[in-house]
Amino acid sequence: MRSTEVQEFLKKQFTGSLATISDNSEADIAIVFFVSDKNELYFKSRTTSTHSENIKIQNEVAFSCYSHDSNYSWKYWVQIHGKVERIYDTNLMTKVVFLYSQRFVGSGKKLPSIETLCQEDCWSTFYKLIINEFKIVDEGPDGNNTMGEYQQI
Numbered sequence: 001m002r003s004t005e006v007q008e009f010l011k012k013q014f015t016g017s018l019a020t021i022s023d024n025s026e027a028d029i030a031i032v033f034f035v036s037d038k039n040e041l042y043f044k045s046r047t048t049s050t051h052s053e054n055i056k057i058q059n060e061v062a063f064s065c066y067s068h069d070s071n072y073s074w075k076y077w078v079q080i081h082g083k084v085e086r087i088y089d090t091n092l093m094t095k096v097v098f099l100y101s102q103r104f105v106g107s108g109k110k111l112p113s114i115e116t117l118c119q120e121d122c123w124s125t126f127y128k129l130i131i132n133e134f135k136i137v138d139e140g141p142d143g144n145n146t147m148g149e150y151q152q153i
Contacts, residue, residue: 010036016065020054035099039153041129042096055084074140082131096126
């Protein structure tokens with residue numbers, strides 16, 4: 001199943017593009033550093049950023065991530081549709097901070113406490129993107145393995 005392929009690909013990546021939409025249909029896109037675990041992505045962002053404000057109103061998002069080895073003759077990336085939730089649960093936040101600190105060495109020292117990250121008034125915290133469906137773009141000299149339609153996870 002190609003969802004396993006997506007999970008393995010995302011484990012090796014660390015940046016992606018997050019697209020949100022406001023209540024008056026204005027689109028926003030942001031580059032986020034992320035970690036993945038199964039069918040979820042976790043990213044840190046300022047709670048006052050445009051995309052964070054948009055998520056409060058409309059939590060359905062689009063996300064894309066490409067292989068940094070991609071070039072014109074070989075292209076590989078993943079497009080995702082999902083829902084984003086701000087993390088308030090201390091157990092989940094502990095797990096996410098651990099994953100993030102492992103992936104981005106030195107970041108753990110810069111983070112506030114778990115309790116602070118879970119507070120409503122924290123200026124920067126973590127979010128969870130739950131992947132609902134995905135599409136893989138995989139084109140190379142040996143053929144085109146691009147998925148024509150999105151597939152449910």
